Amino acid sequence: MTSWVGRTAAEIAVAVREKRATPREVVAEHLARIERLDGRVGAFRSVRAEAALAEADEVAARPGLDELPLAGVPVAVKDNLAVRGESTRVGSAATPDTPAPEDHVTVARLRAAGAVVVGLTNVPELCVFGTTEGVHGTARNPWDTSRTAGGSSGGSAAAVAAGLVPVALGNDGMGSLRIPAANCGLVTIKPGHGVVPAGISEGDWFGMSENGPLATTVEDVRLMLSVLAGTEVARRVEPGPRTIAVSVRSPLAGVGVSRPYASAVREAAGLLAGAGHRVRPAEPPYPLSLGLVALQHWTAGTAVDAAGLDPRRLARRTRVHAAVGRRFLTGVRTGAQRERLRRRLDPFFAEHDVLLTPALARRSPQAGPWHERGWLRNVLANTNYSPMTPPWNLTGWPAMAVPFGTLPSGAPCAVQLVGRPGSEADLLDLAEQIERLHPWRRTAGLA
Template identity: 85%
Template sequence: MGNWAGRSAAEIADAVREKRVTPREVVAEHLAGIERFDGRIEAFRKVRPEAALAEADEVASRTDLAELPLAGVPVAVKDNLAVRGESHRNGTAASPDTPAAEDHVTVARLRAAGAVVVGLTNVPELCVFGTTDGVYGVARNPWDLSRTAGGSSGGSAAAVAAGLVPIALGNDGMGSLRIPAANCGLVTLKPGHGVVPAGIGNGDWFGMSENGPLATTVEDLRLMFGVLAGTELGRAEKPSRRKIAVAVRSPLAGVSVSRPYTTAVRQAAGLLARAGHRVRRAEPPYPLSLGVTSLRHWTAGTAADAEGLDPARLARRTRVHAALGRRFVRSVRTGGSRERLRDRLTPFFAEHDVLLTPALARRSPQAGPWHERGWLRNVLANAAYSPFTPPWNLTGWPAMSVPFGTLPSGAPCAVQLVGRPGTESVLLDLAEELERLHPWQRTAPAAGRR
């Protein structure tokens, strides 16, 4: 074996295409790492060793192997998306343990590109909260095992940050890609609405949820995003100089932002200014009602996903969340409040190409059984550490989390980049520039294996 665990997806795919390594060798090495180390991290709800090795052999026999962008690359899939032959439990005992007949379209695109699904990753129940814990395990941050990986794509993020897979598939309804990516030192992109097929749960949380990639490098992110979107996003031949607004104030009234995150934003802004971008401090005109609007949409999405499930098998925090949301489903479905928010923020993005903010307000909560704690305690913990992500699900505009700096604990810090509709490639180019100017460590020390 050639020590392929910990390599980037681009490196693995190149080696497989050039037949310097077989897909089976790559997948077997990653499966061995999962078996050895995931007991501490609990990234996976289900690992599929026999099926993954068989799929690796199928990739090796493909006549188009030399053209596959993800040839032989192991990938983890969030456990709210269908993988053919496997059940997806969505973090709850209330879901049926019935194997899916077909892949979700995003999974099918990854497999068509040569990727091999090694397992399904842990999520909080119905993917509601920003901590990943429940009946199937507690996903921990490989950089700091005392802390949650975040949620709801916490298992996917933990798997990548620990080097158990090079890339993973997740989704984002109120920050569910960006929150765990920021905690775990990964780069991710929540695409704008309609760029990547959604089909998440019962109605995509009224159009707010988007599927997207988790990776350790912008190159891998760009590669996987192109596969998911069905289009290749190349780099700009010459970096364009952008008008960048810098904002550190919380969008939610009453939520303070800790110094490591404001410092990260200011340092990132300084680097981009020295690189020639037009950078200035400018706070978006967030409405005071944003917190209420976010809560209504968040709970209504949960109410839709809880339809048809046995309430007795749901955690109390989920039942309360869904019960509250049922009051708002009708008003949320009209989309009026989201349209008003877009109208309010559009002039700001006419003046600025990109918004730079903290990715989070503070480090993630302690890992533990948050699913056994009260609803209000969960909501307050989520709002206190992740106020910057929800606005961009409500608008449906693209947003990224990019590693930048470290917290006092040594765990990663991160910034967020936001753009107007259709600017995914602009955000990727800026993220790549930040990566070049201020490189980050790709995976946790010893890959969380201490």
């Protein structure tokens, strides 16, 4: 009997379309793995076992099965996006436990493409922090379960890295796809603004949050992004030399990058230079005020999301984050700071097609009850390990995390690729070159 656990989404979809596998057997195998392993990983807040098997049967009976791009593919959904018939808790005790009447548009597109939603994944409360823990569970890195999977799409990343599903849906407001992908050895892309429908919580964090895929291969990211975008935005482009800027400096003053992440960037730069690209050191002109601007937007987004929720049911770190953010709401809503940052960085991307940086500054914090710890301790832990991602939410430009090498602990290391608006296909093409020249282990060896 062929096992479909550990196969890519692309492989599963082809097998289902060719009648070499049924959606039910594929989904059932993944549900069995979830039941066996998720107690150690903490990826899921809710598993839809019976509903998923019924939906798998519906996919099998659907006319045009042989044309569905994600036929029979099990997918996990981040618990801040509506799944019809399921509650959307956003990692909190303060949110209502009422079933959603309709799918979020991205979930609807995945289902229309033949995917089967097997469950909703854990997030930190209101998707605020870069570690995933709270009243609904703790998501751990399957490569090193003593460490957090990252956040806020931590449960989605853990599910894919553990082989519980081949692909998952998440979103990214300050790095929430790229941070857990980098921790867990996955590929992801935060698409540029407007490429994929957002509709995340209340106002998409002023347009900074984007929905996107988490996967183990660039092919699966490309496939899922095309479904989410509803176009061939992720089509392969004609290969050709790109001008690639290389920077290992943190965008945030006072935060350094550890040796393993800096070394990964230098090695990836050499690889891309050997592939014929024009690679050169170049520092983006980050403003000294970037850290403060990022903090203002980060906290203000939480202030909007927390409005209307019972503060007595929110964790203290969330309450403080929202209270800080309320002071910045008026200024943040104008978008003036983000527009100034775009104008400042535009000339840099006129000279360079792509920016290559570390994905993180250091390995992720220990898994633990971060939701019970103080606000400042959480902010410092997040900032010190993940300073590389926020600028590209502020600009609204596309950025990827791509696995590259390993840390001394044996857990994955990663680099980040950033491009100008509309460069998603270019970034995916470069990531595919990296994957071909420097392949990575796709899933953690959990047994």
